[in-house]
Structures are given as C-alpha cells and as structure tokens.
Amino acid sequence: MDNPEDILSQPIIVRVTEKVFKRLETIQQESGCQSIGEVARMILSGEQINCFYKDVSLNAPMEEMALIRKELKAIGININQQTKFFHMGKSDAHRAFFTLKTAELYKSVGGKVEELLSIIHRLAEKWLRGS
Numbered sequence: 001m002d003n004p005e006d007i008l009s010q011p012i013i014v015r016v017t018e019k020v021f022k023r024l025e026t027i028q029q030e031s032g033c034q035s036i037g038e039v040a041r042m043i044l045s046g047e048q049i050n051c052f053y054k055d056v057s058l059n060a061p062m063e064e065m066a067l068i069r070k071e072l073k074a075i076g077i078n079i080n081q082q083t084k085f086f087h088m089g090k091s092d093a094h095r096a097f098f099t100l101k102t103a104e105l106y107k108s109v110g111g112k113v114e115e116l117l118s119i120i121h122r123l124a125e126k127w128l129r130g131s
Helices: 018-030 036-044 056-088 092-127
Strands: none
Touching (some): 018 036, 056 092
C-alpha cells in the first residue's frame, strides 16, 4: 500500500449482543464483504455497503432460457452438418433431401424463438409493471 493511512493498524475490540451480531452477519452474507469485521469497519467509517439479493422467482424462467439456448445450439450444429452434407451431395435428389431436413430444422428454430419471446414477455410484465 502506498498510503500509510490506509493500513489497518489500530485494533478495536467490541462486544455486541446476539441480535446485533446476527444483523451484522446478515449484512456480511448479502454484501461483498469478506468478514463481519469488514462490515463493522465500513459502518464505522460511513462507507456505503452494497447488498445483493437473489430473486428466486427468476430461477424457473432462467432454467427455461438456458434449456432453449442449449436446444438452439444443438439445432445450429445440426444445420451446419446438413449444410456440409448438402455441399458434399452428388445428386439432385441427395441435395433435395438435405434441403428438406434443413428446412425442418429452421422451422424448429422459429418455435424456440417464440418460446424465448414468451418468457421475455412474462419477465417484462413482472419487472416493468411499474414503469
């Protein structure tokens, strides 16, 4: 450290009630603080403590979107394979077959995009209601 004033050299030992300790512990768990001592230092020095809260109601939509993302990735891989086979095809019938297979895959992409838009719409209704 370049600044000697930033060195934590003066210990302070303080006792608190169980209720106060639990409150400090909760703040520590919800914030980026590494210890209860750090929470106490920030409170004593008047620094702002940023707390982070997780909204568990988002778990299901996030899992749905992750699953759709995985499915879209698999569909994309399949489309790339179909395209490769199309270009390797010797006959028109062979190429027509891969064209139809690729068209089916593109249709499934549309369905997945509709699912994503539906989830996003539900999230927007919930979170942008007050806007």
